[in-house]
Amino acid sequence: MEEIVVISGKGGTGKTSVTASLAHLAKHAVITDCDVDAADLHLVVKGTLRESYDFISGHLATINNSECNSCGVCSRLCRFEAIKTTNDPDGKVTFHVEEALCEGCGVCVRFCPENAIAFNERHCGTYSISETANGPMVHAKLNTAAENSGKLVAEVRKKAKETAESENLDLIITDGPPGTGCAVIATLTGADKVLVVTEPTVSGKHDVERVIDLIKHFKMKAYLTVNKWDINESLTEEIEKAGANAGFLIPGRIRYDRGITKAQIEGISAVELNTPAGTDIKKIWEYISVD
Amino acid sequence: MNIAIASGKGGTGKTTLTVNLSAIASEKFPVDVVDCDVEEPDSSLFLNIQKTDTEIVTIKIPEIDENACTGCGECDRFCNFNAIISFSGLAHSLPELCHSCGGCTLVCPEKAITETDRRIGEINTYISEKINILEGVLDIGVSSSPPLIRTLKGKISPEKFTFLDSPPGTSCPVVTTVTGCDYTVLVTEPTPFGLNDLILAVDMMKDVKVDFGVVINRATTGDNRVKDFCNQNGITILGEIPDDRRVAEVCSEGKILIHALPSYRKTFLEILENIQNQMEGTMQWKR
Numbered sequence: 272m273e274e275i276v277v278i279s280g281k282g283g284t285g286k287t288s289v290t291a292s293l294a295h296l297a298k299h300a301v302i303t304d305c306d307v308d309a310a311d312l313h314l315v316v317k318g319t320l321r322e323s324y325d326f327i328s329g330h331l332a333t334i335n336n337s338e339c340n341s342c343g344v345c346s347r348l349c350r351f352e353a354i355k356t357t358n359d360p361d362g363k364v365t366f367h368v369e370e371a372l373c374e375g376c377g378v379c380v381r382f383c384p385e386n387a388i389a390f391n392e393r394h395c396g397t398y399s400i401s402e403t404a405n406g407p408m409v410h411a412k413l414n415t416a417a418e419n420s421g422k423l424v425a426e427v428r429k430k431a432k433e434t435a436e437s438e439n440l441d442l443i444i445t446d447g448p449p450g451t452g453c454a455v456i457a458t459l460t461g462a463d464k465v466l467v468v469t470e471p472t473v474s475g476k477h478d479v480e481r482v483i484d485l486i487k488h489f490k491m492k493a494y495l496t497v498n499k500w501d502i503n504e505s506l507t508e509e510i511e512k513a514g515a516n517a518g519f520l521i522p523g524r525i526r527y528d529r530g531i532t533k534a535q536i537e538g539i540s541a542v543e544l545n546t547p548a549g550t551d552i553k554k555i556w557e558y559i560s561v562d
Numbered sequence: 563m564n565i566a567i568a569s570g571k572g573g574t575g576k577t578t579l580t581v582n583l584s585a586i587a588s589e590k591f592p593v594d595v596v597d598c599d600v601e602e603p604d605s606s607l608f609l610n611i612q613k614t615d616t617e618i619v620t621i622k623i624p625e626i627d628e629n630a631c632t633g634c635g636e637c638d639r640f641c642n643f644n645a646i647i648s649f650s651g652l653a654h655s656l657p658e659l660c661h662s663c664g665g666c667t668l669v670c671p672e673k674a675i676t677e678t679d680r681r682i683g684e685i686n687t688y689i690s691e692k693i694n695i696l697e698g699v700l701d702i703g704v705s706s707s708p709p710l711i712r713t714l715k716g717k718i719s720p721e722k723f724t725f726l727d728s729p730p731g732t733s734c735p736v737v738t739t740v741t742g743c744d745y746t747v748l749v750t751e752p753t754p755f756g757l758n759d760l761i762l763a764v765d766m767m768k769d770v771k772v773d774f775g776v777v778i779n780r781a782t783t784g785d786n787r788v789k790d791f792c793n794q795n796g797i798t799i800l801g802e803i804p805d806d807r808r809v810a811e812v813c814s815e816g817k818i819l820i821h822a823l824p825s826y827r828k829t830f831l832e833i834l835e836n837i838q839n840q841m842e843g844t845m846q847w848k849r
Contacts, residue, residue, distance in 0.1 A: 282572010376663030453705035473816035
């Protein structure tokens, strides 16, 4: 079994459009969307929902106000500024936990002298399998403002591997998140190949250099492609050179093409619309899939 | 006055908006830019300001006094992040997983755990007459960015006009950036991806309870769903930046749009004025 991951560093460089096209070209594979806080792959790889699972991760502190004596110990001990107070009209101070800021460490729960803080498991999102024309797709939705995107990515990838095994598929194609942090690290861990999609801008170049540094930590075959290369050819060359120096293979470039947006609006991949950029992606796929 | 520039989807133009709004606002008054997109900080690439200082940012991780530790396992049982494990009669810390909550130091009955510093990144300061930048840079291989963003936000001068360039997405790094700001601008584009991620970002904004408006970048692709969504939900559209290949080319070179293509001055000035008008409304309402 082989897993190909598409990441970018900078957001909005065309990861999802490229992944959707690769999924179409691969004909039959497990397709995975690891961009769990802004999952978009399902908008261009249409599927029907087959099964869904709750993502339960970590805990959430909740203050029981009838038992709270407003001593403020929780607020002093919390390192995440998650305990907020409101002053009631009668002068009483009410404490509550700001859900978005609670990291679920349990310090307030342990040290509350009144045992007034509950610590329940936290429902952080869902992950699902959908049936698409190109194989099963595993995708997820992290609740907004929730923690643990890295853990949800790990769950999604585990489900993708199980699905590949049970359905005898030997390829997983994964759309990754932007950045270099926990969700990206969780996406790269254990994958076989990575395709970095970047753009020839000063931001794209800066961010891809950080991604190249990150990928050095992993043992995987690495490829780099510059999307919208004709926006700035000299930066494209500089980026390709930086990639090649770090041992990345350059399977080709993707031209600036409004057809990519058109395909997205129609809800299909760029290769299905047969746009010029789709032709470029096809060449990249031919290179990577036989390498 | 803190204004965050955020988006659900990446690459919609957060940094473009941040640097151009800063450039135009700084013609009237001094502006601070705080780059909270610490996994990919890019604002300083556009603003061309001299770096004056770099400060290392650390988090607290446990240090175990092996002589005092009895291996009782209390810290291990307490830690919700599996960042401290106890075996062979001794506690061992796993700094990669540590959230720096300080719980293990508090629960250790032998007082055998103290805290030590672990580097996670740095904060660079760039100073000029009109614009100062504070830029957070997360070290490669470090997974958790909120502690760095919190340290960065702690350096904001409350009396100044500050733009915060946010990370993309809707999870903890964005929540950490946007929380406590006076206003947030959500940048999107009129595409299905843009709309899907805008809806998620709007949900997040309701959770963090910060007032917000929307800027539509690369407008004119003939997809009206983003506008319809904003109108149906009573969301203010602060302005639109047209889809223009020249903009892509200018931004690719790291130039400020309002300087390279002066016809865009008006676009950004209007967005800035709309933000200021919205904030006045919010402030009065809060009073």
